[in-house]
Amino acid sequence: MSTMLVTGGTGTLGRIVTERLRADGHEVRVLSRHAQPYAVDLRKGGPGLDTAMAGVDTVVHCASSPNGGDEDAARHLIAAARGAGVRHLVYISIVGVDRVPFGYYRSKLAVERLVEESGLGWTVLRATQFHDLLARMLGALAKLPVVLLPARVKDQPIEVAEVAERLAELAEGEPAGRVTDIGGPEVRTFDSLARSYLKATGRRRLVVSVPLWGRAYGAFRSGGHLAPEHAVGKGTFEEYLDRRSGHRS
Ligand SMILES: NC(=O)c1ccc[n+]([C@@H]2O[C@H](COP(=O)([O-])OP(=O)(O)OC[C@H]3O[C@@H](n4cnc5c(N)ncnc54)[C@H](OP(=O)(O)O)[C@@H]3O)[C@@H](O)[C@H]2O)c1
Numbered sequence: 001m002s003t004m005l006v007t008g009g010t011g012t013l014g015r016i017v018t019e020r021l022r023a024d025g026h027e028v029r030v031l032s033r034h035a036q037p038y039a040v041d042l043r044k045g046g047p048g049l050d051t052a053m054a055g056v057d058t059v060v061h062c063a064s065s066p067n068g069g070d071e072d073a074a075r076h077l078i079a080a081a082r083g084a085g086v087r088h089l090v091y092i093s094i095v096g097v098d099r100v101p102f103g104y105y106r107s108k109l110a111v112e113r114l115v116e117e118s119g120l121g122w123t124v125l126r127a128t129q130f131h132d133l134l135a136r137m138l139g140a141l142a143k144l145p146v147v148l149l150p151a152r153v154k155d156q157p158i159e160v161a162e163v164a165e166r167l168a169e170l171a172e173g174e175p176a177g178r179v180t181d182i183g184g185p186e187v188r189t190f191d192s193l194a195r196s197y198l199k200a201t202g203r204r205r206l207v208v209s210v211p212l213w214g215r216a217y218g219a220f221r222s223g224g225h226l227a228p229e230h231a232v233g234k235g236t237f238e239e240y241l242d243r244r245s246g247h248r249s
Pocket of ligand 1: 042043
């Protein structure tokens, strides 16, 4: 059993990874900006980060913000991990970060490079979009009477617990480098995913596909963010929605 640090261990993914590793008997510390006693803003680093890292064998890096700062955060994390003699750094990335020129994906790719060049033992897993993210996105779009979707873009959402399971398994193993991507069970049009969401949440909306422009959109349209050859996830979006509405009723 070892001492592990899960950054972003209060988030959608990190929370499940933490539970899973604790269930296996590891001592798991959770770090985030608000997680006491390891409340650290990784973009700033500081002595709190060194305290959190002292005696840690494995770091699972799930903390991230689409609003920026991930590269600075990774630099601070890596410096602290090196200082503390961490053996294994595990990073969760996104399928297609090297194919889709989208701002957040660029920073995920840059963090992958920092991890690879950290001098630490490392493992990087890329996953497709979590069901939770897709549902949040569709929920925001469904606030309007007409749901506007990017035309001809597909998605391959995955159950976050399945990603957490794989990430925990990797954290318990030896550093493995870039491992095989993990993708959801089905590649679906946004249109069909949106219709499932609307049905499950009892909303009636007009769904309209809108062609967009730009290189990032072109790359999404070409499926750069998909991993059809690694459709290993089992849980479907409909199963996720059923479970979610069951929790609500
Ligand atoms: N969501 C997806 O569909 C998806 C798909 C593939 C890969 N991923 C990757 O999986 C990881 C986790 O995603 P998620 O959806 O679980 O994220 P999330 O729910 O938004 O959680 C983010 C976590 O990071 C922490 N955090 C954010 N900024 C921080 C900072 N500056 N310093 C310290 N902690 C910070 C947050 O806690 P505080 O607010 O307390 O700081 C929170 O615990 C990310 O790396 C993401 O890129 C996500």
